[in-house]
Amino acid sequence: MLARQLLLGAGSSLRRFSSASRGAVVASTMQAIRAGEEDVRQRLAQINEEVQKLLALKEQLKQLTVDDDGSGETAAAAPAPSKPAAASEPGNRNLSLKTPKGTRDYGPEAMALRQRVLDQVVRVFRRHGAETIDTPVFELKEVLTGKYGEDSKLIYDLKDQGGEILALRYDLTVPFARYVGMGNVFNIKRYHIAKVYRRDNPQITRGRYREFYQCDFDIAGTYDPMLPDAECVKVVCEILAEVGVGDFVVKLNHRKLLDGIFEACGVPADKFRTACSSVDKLDKTPWEEVRREMVEEKGLSEEAVGRIGQFVTLHGGTELIERLAADETLRGIKVAMEGLEDMRLLLQYCEIFQVADRVSFDLSLARGLDYYTGVIYEAVLLGGGGAGGGSADEEITVGSVAGGGRYDNLVGMFNPKRKQVPCVGVSIGVERLFSILEARAGGKTRTNETEVYVASAHKGLHLKRLEILNKLWSAGLKAEHSYKLNPKLLAQLQHCEEYQIPYAVILGDGELSRGVVKLREIATRKEEEVALDTFIEELRRRLLSAA
C-alpha cells in the first residue's frame, strides 16, 4: 500500500499524470493520496515508537532476569550466567549473547542524543576557558584505596596477571588530583568527560548503570575566596538552562559551617563525618528517621541531635546568613564564622552572575564524599519537570543532576612533597540528563548527517553514481548511495525518508543524455531538473539557506 503511494510520489510517474487536460481530477486525487500517505506515515511512526518501547522493556526484563546475580557479592566461584543459544552448531560454543551486567550498548539514536548533549556541555566549559585532559581508564589500585569510604567495595579490580595491581577508575576527581599532584601542576582549569565504573547493583529501569559517563569541570590553584567557586555554580546554571531540562535549584552549603554546627551542638569531633553522612540522607529521608539513626546507630545524644535538627532543616538566602551570623551558639565558633563568610561572598557573586534566583542556601545539604573541605553544592530538578513547575519552597525534587564542592586537601596526597593545590569542581550528571531528554524526545533523532543521496532511476547506472558521489565528496558534501548495483528507486527514496536525508539526486539515462539530473527535496517530494554542471552549487545554495 504505502509502497505504491510512495512510488506515485516519485518524479517520473508523477509527470505522466499531470498533463494539462486532466489537471483538476489529478490534483484532487493527488491530494487524497497525500493525505492518506500522511496518515499511514503517522501510524507507522506510532507503531515504531511502540516497538521501541517494547524492545526497551524486553531489554530491561532480560537484564533483570538473566543477569541478576543478586548483589554482585556472591561467592567467587559462581559461574557466569549463560543463555542457551538458539542453534548450536558443532564447533561453535554457545556464547552468552549479552553485554556484562549493568552495561549496555548505545545504538545510533542514543549516541546522537548523547553527542548533542555533550556538545552543549562542552560549549559551556569552553566558554569559561577550560582545557581538557585525559587519564587512563585504570589506575594503580593504591591510588584509589581509601578515597571513597564504604563505597570502595564497588571498585572494579583487574585480575593480577603479573605486574601491577590495577583497578578501573571510580570517578574522575581522584585521577585528576593524581594528575595535578604527580605532575606538579599549580593551576589548571580543566574538563574531563569519560566513563567511570562502579560495581553497584544496577537499576536499569532508573537508568543507573555500572559503566557511565562523568563530566567534570574543576579549577585547581591558589586563588581568592569564592571566585572559582562561584564560577562553578554559574557553569552548572548555564548548562542546565542550555540543555533545557526544566526548572532547577542549586543547593549550596559549606563543610566548615556544618562542622561548626556539629561543634556548637556538642557532637564530638571524631563523629563529625558520620553525622555528616546522616545529614546527607535528608534529601530522601524525613528528619524523624535521620534523627533516630543519629541517636540509635551513631550514638549521638538526644540533645545534640535535637539541636542539629533546628539547624539542618533551614534554607534560604542572604537573610539566613545574617540570622546564623547572629546566632548565640554559633558566634563563638571560628569555623562556622569562616564558612558563613564564604557563603556571604558566594551569594554576592551569584547575584552578580544573575543566578541568585537559582541558588538556595540549604543547611541540609551535606554530600557523601569525605574529601570536601569548603563549599558544597548540588543541583536538583524541581517537580513537574517543566519551566515554572513550582517555587523553591514547594520543591518536589526529581533528583540530583549536578554536584560538587571544594576539596583543598586531596592533591597533596599525590604530590611527592605533599604540596597541596586547592581545588573546586563540579560533576554534571549527564546520564540523568540523557535519560530525561531521551524520554522526552518523541520525534526521531537524525543519526547521520548525510546531505544528499545519489539514487538511480533504473538499472545500469552504478558507475555514474560513483562518479557523481566522488564529485560531491570532493566538494565537501556529505553524500551516500545504495551499495547495490541496481537498487529499486522506491527503496532508495524510502532510505532517504527513514534517515531524514534532505535531498536526493536522481540519475536517469534520459536526463543524463540531456546533461541534467533530477534534484528531489525529500520532505516536500518536489523535484526539479538541474544541469549536471551546476547541481553541486545549487545543492550547496539550498543547504546553506536551510541552515
Added chain:
Amino acid sequence: MLARQLLLGAGSSLRRFSSASRGAVVASTMQAIRAGEEDVRQRLAQINEEVQKLLALKEQLKQLTVDDDGSGETAAAAPAPSKPAAASEPGNRNLSLKTPKGTRDYGPEAMALRQRVLDQVVRVFRRHGAETIDTPVFELKEVLTGKYGEDSKLIYDLKDQGGEILALRYDLTVPFARYVGMGNVFNIKRYHIAKVYRRDNPQITRGRYREFYQCDFDIAGTYDPMLPDAECVKVVCEILAEVGVGDFVVKLNHRKLLDGIFEACGVPADKFRTACSSVDKLDKTPWEEVRREMVEEKGLSEEAVGRIGQFVTLHGGTELIERLAADETLRGIKVAMEGLEDMRLLLQYCEIFQVADRVSFDLSLARGLDYYTGVIYEAVLLGGGGAGGGSADEEITVGSVAGGGRYDNLVGMFNPKRKQVPCVGVSIGVERLFSILEARAGGKTRTNETEVYVASAHKGLHLKRLEILNKLWSAGLKAEHSYKLNPKLLAQLQHCEEYQIPYAVILGDGELSRGVVKLREIATRKEEEVALDTFIEELRRRLLSAA
C-alpha cells in the same frame, strides 16, 4: 627584565611616553625594547622546548626502569613496584606516583592535538554517511575468546569479584560484530572511536601504549561486490590526505587470492592460515627469512615455498590482475579467480573515486587476523614523510597507519540463529597519526578557546570584572579572568600571551568613569578605548572578521 619590558608594552604606561614632543626618541626606544622582548621571548620558548624534551625523556626513563617488570608475564605474586615517596608523613601511605605501566596521562596540549585530528577523521566518516555507536569497555570474556589467535594472552582480564567473568575489549571489531549479531541488525554503516587495551610490552619511545585509541569505520550488510569495500579505501585516502601526514600508499590484496595461491603452490589446506601469517611478515622481514621460517618452522616443502615466493613478491595495478588471470597455475583454481574478479572491480571503482594512484595491488599483504575473508588493505606512509617523497616503487615505508578488510563470517558467531551479516571495515591508526603530528607541531597549540580576558588595571575592581564577565558569557562569548581579587596587570597580560587569548578588556576607574573600557589586541598590543555599551558588539565584529 622581561617583566619590565612587558609592562612597558601595557597601555597605561605607554601613553605617558607617547607625548608628541618626545615622539622620535620614544619610537626608537620602543623599537629597541620590542626587539629585545622578541629576543627574550624566543629564548624562553627554546628553553621551554628543551625542558619539555628533558621531561619527556625523564618520563620514558622512569617507565623503562621503575615499571619494567619484564614481559609482564611474571609470577602472579610479584608485588607492584613502588617508589619511595619524597616525604613520608605519618598516616599517609607512600603512593606510587605513576600511571599504570604502558599508560600515560594526556595533558591539555596533547588533548588539543588529538581532538583536532579526531574531528578531522569524524568529518570524513560523516561525509560518508556513517552513524556512531558505543559498546562497554569490557565484555564477557567468552565473547573475546578465540578471536585473536596467539594474541589472546594480551587480553586484560578483570578480577573475578563474584558474578561474570569479564575482560577489557581488545579491539572494536569483535564488539561491533557482537552488537550486530546480538541486535539482529541487518545493515549499518557506523564509526566507533574508543580506547582498546592490550597487555603488550609497551614501547613508549615508539609511542606504543597498552591503552590506545582505535578509530573504526565499518559497513555491515548484504550488498553487491566491492561497492562498500571501495568506499572504505576512499575513506582511508580522504582521511590521510586531510590529516596531512605526507605521501602514502594503500596496499590491497585478497584473502581468496592468497588461499588460491597457496593451493596452487601445493600448500595443504590446513596450513593456509599459518602460511598467511608468515607472508604477513614481509613488510618488515626480507623474503629469504620468511622463506626459511615457512620451510623450517612451518614445515612447508621447499618447492611450495619457492613457488609462493614467485607470487608474493609481486605488486602492481590492473596489468598484474590480467597477468595473474592468465597464469597457468592459478587459472584452474576457483577461489583465486573469484579473488581476482573482486580485485578487478575494486581497482575500477578506485579509478572512478580518483584514488587509483594511491593504491597498490600487493601480493605480499596478508594481515595478521584470522577473520578476514575477502579484500584486505593496509595504508603505509612513504619514506621522506613529505609530499612527493618517492614513488611507489622505491617506497621506504615508515609504518602502517590504517588497515582493514572484509570479514563475512564473524557476525554469525554472535547471532542466536547464527545468521551471517557480511562486513567490511577499516581501522585508522590514529595513535600513529597523533605521534607524527605531535613531533611535527613545533609551535604551541592553543589549549583553550577563550576569546577575551577581563583584566583590571588596578586594585578593587573584581566586582566590576564579574559583571563584565557575566555580560560576555550571556552574549555567548568565551571569557575568563583572574581568580585573584587584585591581580597584577602584568600577570594578567602574560596569561593572555601564554594562552594565546586574542583580546583583553582592561578595566580602570578612569575609563569606567568615562563609560569606556580599553580593548587590547594581544598579538599586536594595540589598545583602543571602546564604549561600555558597545564593546561586546565591537569584540564580536573583530572576532568574526578574524575567523
